[in-house]
Amino acid sequence: MKNAPRKPMVLAIIAIFVLISPIYAESASNLEKYLDCSSEKKIDIAFVFDTTNSMGGEISELRATANKFATDLEASNIDYQLGLVEFRDFPETCDGFSCGSPGDYAYSVKGNGTLTSEIDTFGSWLKELKAGGGGSPGPEAVLAALRHAGSDLSWRIDAEKAIIVLTDAGAHPDGSCCNAEGDTLEGTIFELVDIGARAYIIGPEDASLKNIAENTGGQFYEIRSGLSLKPLLEEITKSLGCSFRTDVEASCENNQLDVSVQLIGKETIPYISGQTEAWMYLDQAGSISRVNLSYDQEGEAYLASVPDVCGPVELTVYGSVGERGAVHTVLIECQSCVSGLETEEQEKSNKPPKVISLVPDQESPNEYGAEIEWTAEARDPDGDQILYKFFLNDVEVTKWETQNNWTWMAPEAGSYRIEVQIRDGKHAQESGMDDRKTSRFEISGTYRPPTDDSLVTDETKSSTTSLEKLAFSPDGRILAMACGNGTINLMDVASGTLIRTLEGRTDPENFNDYVVNIAFSPDGKTLASVFGEGMIKLWNIADGNLTLTHILEGHTYTLTDGVFSPDGKTLASGSWGDPIRLWDVASGDLMRTFNNEGSVVSIAFSHDGQTLALNDWLGERIELQDVATGDPICTLKGDYDNIRLAFSLDDETIAGGDMEGQVRLWDVASGDLIRTLEGHTDTVMGVAFSPDGQTLASGSLDSTVILWDVATGELIRKLEGHTDEVNDIAFNPNGQTLASGGRDGSIRIWRVE
Incomplete structure (x- = not known):
């Protein structure tokens, strides 16, 4: 279980003062004309949904509007993929306060972290949502759910990333034992910044939720009685469909980092006070700081100069135009943090590694009895050798070794938590680790290995009763x-x-x-x-x-x-x-x-x-x-x-x-x-x-x-896969496939040509 954010983080705001002329005559309403509403956009969108008892109406409405949302995305020329994470709260009691109900769960990542462009697949995930639990009225496991959305979903590398949160509760405050995995507000923001995700939050008046939306370039919408999701989703779709980008130029000389950013739509977007802005997160080996950029009228760009920067630096640059946001990540190499020092001093300046991802093989079936290969990707700023150790439900399953993958076979259906820890041997104590990442995996059904005699090409659960x-x-x-x-x-x-x-x-x-x-x-x-x-x-x-x-x-x-x-x-x-x-x-x-x-x-x-x-x-x-x-x-x-x-x-x-x-x-x-x-x-x-x-x-x-x-x-072949009696069969008139249905409620399509 994750007991602390995976990086030390300093969320300091460094103000860079540059002379700005008075507000330009350009009005906020005219900003729309600068946005690019015609080019195709590639966007991954994850819904993070509160499914506690009070959210039954919102669950029903999201199911009803999912198809319309997908249609609107397509109409907006968006190449989309959708993911879903539901959350409630940890089933624990904290200082006499019930975090969640007995049997609750903090979060559940649907589809084992896959993102899909098939609205029917997404719809099947929505059908699984049921309102219940949640414990005492008050905060829920919002931070844990957001962090796992950032770390456990299979985001496309070349796609924009948006997270739509719907909740009627705020997040547990930092230090609360209801944050059972040690999540903090700053750590959650960092997780989203780390992947360049923007958070669109529909929730109650809550400072932490507003903070997350603001710091990730997203938007906050206050949830209230009688509020319909449909217009909000339409507004978010419009925001995603008409976009702009952040063009970043960065250089580092004599340990000073200079950054210049322009907001570009169909053309360069002018500065309007209170309507356009740019900021960035500067990541130096796990030490994170926010830097606000200031607009330079002469250069028509947002500028920042940061002293005392060394080594590899990751910049996550955000831009905001009205209610729309954009994000861009840049890697830049500054001068080494050590020069002419003794080996001992060099070792002191050596930076720890960090985990980039922990994912299962996408071809692995989520059925018990099947082998599932997990792979961790990590990066060490100094190129040191990285050691890996895997855990299953907090139990160590491998020793420290250089191999970054682990093959596992689930013994039964259920929810499992996989964790990887890493170290390079130069920072943590002998038994400690430098970074960690966890992922939750759902196992259901029994694995039946495909053979020449079993050629299932498709299976759809068609009924809660038998198929006759x-x-x-x-x-x-x-x-x-x-x-x-x-x-x-x-x-x-x-x-x-x-x-x-x-x-x-x-x-x-x-x-x-x-x-x-x-x-x-x-x-x-x-x-x-x-x-x-x-x-x-x-x-x-x-x-x-x-x-x-x-x-x-x-x-x-x-x-x-x-x-x-x-x-x-x-x-x-x-x-x-x-x-x-x-x-x-x-x-x-x-x-x-x-x-x-x-x-x-x-x-x-x-x-x-x-x-x-x-x-x-x-x-x-x-x-x-x-x-x-x-x-x-x-x-x-x-x-x-x-x-x-x-x-x-x-x-x-x-x-x-x-x-x-x-x-x-x-x-x-x-x-x-x-x-x-x-x-x-x-x-x-x-x-x-x-x-x-x-x-x-x-x-x-x-x-x-x-x-x-x-x-x-x-006998040509025997087709096996149904878990109960087969009641009927039918050949497709094309002769290529055969359908079978049975008491297990499933319809199986077999390739028989």
Whole structure:
């Protein structure tokens, strides 16, 4: 745990007085014309969000406005990436005061520190936010959250950096034991200065929050009852979209540092008292001081001269134009801090190293059982050898060594804190360190190493309940998923985003009214959803509004299946006790019924539309019937406890899976059993032929999917990844991917070509 800021810091303000002429005639309102609002900007933006109990409304509003915020960024020609850190407080009691509630956490870095340009990914992080905890009314762990936003997020080196803070509480004061990791106001400001980040803070009237915004070139917005985030985010977007830069010239002679700064938009921005300013932070081996620059009218630049500067110096230069800010970092080498001194004196002037970053390999999965490599980057001003030591949850896991990476395998899901300490052996005591950095990492799920037999390319958590049935649209762009709670989700296949949710049950409390099948019509204009309690709903997909066009009712027994004919004009439905019914899709009218008896578990049309296969469970037979007359054609030979049936592309073969985990193939012409495929260990819930007819897929309650060679019956590969029963499978019409859904609530897309 971090007990102190990682650098000694002197936040001294050095005033440099230069003669300034009276205020120029240029008005503040005219500053806009100097700003660059057309060039593309590359900006990384992190939200640091207070999720204590009182922030529920703000969480909901941010979720609702996230898409609009991203759209506005794009419209402002901003190449953006978004990150998210939530915070509450440390679950500790300090001098009788409860910092946070039991079970609270000070901060949580979402996505393990990644930044994303995918608004759906960012939206999924927002969905994880829940208001709660926070302990006694008062300050929260703002400083720790900001510091970790600065150190733990994977900021792009060449991007501007902005942090948007939303909180209704201030920060714990320096020295408070509620700052359990030793954070201070100055140390937090330094962390943000170190990466060149500007803080836009929406919060209460609080001196520390204002101080952070002011010293990082950001803005402070007072939060108050009834305040909407939308206009504030629009204002921040506008501020980011119309920008300027700080052009810096720096030189160092005879240990005097001279700095000249111009604020440049479309052209040089003139000085206006109270509206434009420039300042910088001067970092000499960890000793930090703020220097205010003063405007020189003759040179049209902000100037500063700082004496007694030596060695490598890092300048973080800020500019402010109205409510907009800019930042630029410059490295400059001044004369050595030692000259002609003895070795002992040289060692005294030697500067300690500092940690630049501590990050996991971005390709590492955040699942327990997977190897995750952590790498620390550090810099020593004098080029001394650096030693590294890694810690896991405050427990030492390596000795002091020159290797700057460490490979770790999490034993279980949870939140872990990784820390690296460094030293060069010339400053800290033998057991001490010169600098440290920590990072928090979230582990969830079980790692399943990819093999030739497991080719998962995408996984989307689609439902909090099980997924029962799947269907691709004919063009392969939409995947319909029937959920165990009676709803139907439509997913955009290319992006994995949810398009629409269709409510299924008429009675939400009737859990027997589950979806037994969903199907797209061959022309892609209609979606059918078949419900166990005897209702079939037809939805118009073509109009883009997913309008409910017909409700088909008439079965008196539980429905078991419903499928479209190949021409899309007819829908056949089967049940546990009623004859099969044929419905006119255009009108919703019942056309006729078959003469079958018994309980139909599944039905399937041949591709030529002339034959209907039905699995009569109680009659213990799989029967082929003539669609035109309803007369039986033949009965297939063999066992009959098959759950689902499918015709091959040439209509010469029928496949069915049974309760013993076997898949059977029959010859349609003779009704003879061709072969039995063995590989599953539990009931086969779904079978599907690939569009080219060469591959058969089967999904089972044993949580696996198997691909079979139709010609030989050989097992091609077994697809593993679901953590519970697989309920259905479906080939994409392009033949390149296969979808599987199951009781674990996930939809998996497999590459099968």
